[in-house]
Amino acid sequence: MQESNPVHVEKDSDSRPEWWAVYTRHQHEKTVADMLSWKGLEVFLPLYESRRRWKDRYKVLTLPLFPCYVFVRGGGNRRLQIVTTPGVHMILYHGEHAAAIPEAEIEAIRRTVEGNFRVEPHPFLKCGTRVRVKSGSMEGVEGVLVRQKNMYRMVLSVNMLAQSVAVEVDASNLVPVVT
Numbered sequence: 001m002q003e004s005n006p007v008h009v010e011k012d013s014d015s016r017p018e019w020w021a022v023y024t025r026h027q028h029e030k031t032v033a034d035m036l037s038w039k040g041l042e043v044f045l046p047l048y049e050s051r052r053r054w055k056d057r058y059k060v061l062t063l064p065l066f067p068c069y070v071f072v073r074g075g076g077n078r079r080l081q082i083v084t085t086p087g088v089h090m091i092l093y094h095g096e097h098a099a100a101i102p103e104a105e106i107e108a109i110r111r112t113v114e115g116n117f118r119v120e121p122h123p124f125l126k127c128g129t130r131v132r133v134k135s136g137s138m139e140g141v142e143g144v145l146v147r148q149k150n151m152y153r154m155v156l157s158v159n160m161l162a163q164s165v166a167v168e169v170d171a172s173n174l175v176p177v178v179t
Contacts, residue, residue, distance in 0.1 A: 021160055023090050024089060048165075124157060130176065131174040
């Protein structure tokens, strides 16, 4: 597949390429992430643990937080290597350019999954009370506060994918974000 337009790579403030979302085949996220890493690309695949019940036992599965998506940093000059990777459908685009995922959104997700928090997928939310964590390993991370049963959760969203994840938080460690 040939394109006549040159690749446009947007850069953030520290001259590093932006993160892109790569859409994959169903249940091929881990394989695609491994292959792209093997090709020398910086890859981020956030995972969470889910306890599932079979007829005779329970099992803990490690699943992607964003099903069918893998995040790749930059790689504009290696776009062909990305899209020809088995299991990759496409790079998400916004108009003629690869859709950039803001560094702050990736960093918020990374800090959440690397911390000792219970994380799970959550329906995408655009409205609600926007909050910021005051202290701890997630200090400065912003999200939308929701309540589920007796637990408070902060929903972190990746707007480009229209998907979100929820992490349990202590409501006393949150402050509203004033815009």
